Amino acid sequence: MLRVLERRFFSSASRLLQQETAQGAKTLQVKSSCPAGTPLNLDIKKGGKNPVALDDSEYPEWLWTVLEKEAQEKKLAEDPMKMRKVEIRKRSRANIKQNNFLGQL
Known part of the structure; x- marks a missing residue:
């Protein structure tokens, strides 16, 4: 129940933020x-x-920009090592999901 409320709170907060921007x-x-x-x-x-x-x-001040996608992308663009790490993590997760899917066949 608590997780549902948290999800609802964050989704409504991000929706309001998007509307204001x-x-x-x-x-x-x-x-x-x-x-x-x-x-x-x-x-x-x-x-x-x-x-x-x-x-x-x-x-x-940085707390209020955590949900802004553009601000986070800008912050990642300033640090190429972090950006590379994020890209590797995304690629690894995609590979794991694909391997798990193929393992179920």
């Missing part, structure tokens, strides 16, 4: 969906504290 907003100010002070219910450790959402200005 399609409208031509040059000074795109993405706002988080959680107001500051909201508990995030992300307890991973048994004795750990529950993290609380911060104000939007307290997060780093």
Whole structure:
């Protein structure tokens, strides 16, 4: 149930982001969906504290560009070694999928 909600949240957030960029907003100010002070219910450790959402200005600027495909491609283009690594990983995954498919025949 939680995974479905997470998927729905991220897909709707990325859809809103795409709509805003399609409208031509040059000074795109993405706002988080959680107001500051909201508990995030992300307890991973048994004795750990529950993290609380911060104000939007307290997060780093790169966080708001993670879902933008163009920004990520631009960042990869600046570092050819990372780009090569990503290409090799994609090709390897495609080969593994093809081999698995052919192994089922």
